[in-house]
């Protein structure tokens with residue numbers, strides 16, 4: 035929000051400058067460049083607010099709940115129960131009929147592996163039967179993974 039406000043101020047200055055005459059043009063350009071420079075280091079890492087991130091991940095997980103539960107002791111549905119999935123070998127729940135591709139993948143789920151799989155399941159594990167549910171947005175994936183990491187005893 036603050037970034038946009040600053041940038042907006044810069045743009046407004048350009049417009050005013052344009053009305054004021056060509057002599058002010060150079061100064062105006064400098065202001066815009068400086069504004070851009072200031073915004074670059076502001077980009078906060080998502081890990082700064084774990085509680086918020088987990089909450090965002092729980093909300094984003096709504097797009098997974100058509101196939102996955104993520105609760106201790108619940109039966110798997112069209113997809114395996116994802117409670118405690120972080121640290122678990124891929125394809126290892128007894129109550130779910132996994133693809134051979136995933137069960138034989140040798141993956142143990144950590145944040146990096148989950149990130150690859152959720153970004154593009156079939157690219158990460160060729161032959162996996164999770165063919166929908168990919169999340170392209172980096173921040174949304176990070177939030178979902180933070181949420182999954184929060185689910186364990």
Ligand code: HEC
Pocket residue numbers: 095097098099100101102112113114115116119123124125126127131132133134135136137148151152161162163164165166167168169178
């Ligand atoms: C249309 C149903 C469907 C949707 C939607 C879906 N999945 Fe899946 N998911 C599956 C299936 C089926 C598997 C098992 C894949 C296999 O055996 O190859 C799976 C497997 C997984 C696994 C591996 C679990 C294990 O025990 O090894 C993870 C992690 C996962 N899904 C995460 C997600 C996330 C996160 C979302 C939402 C962004 C999601 N899935 C959306 C069907 C789905």
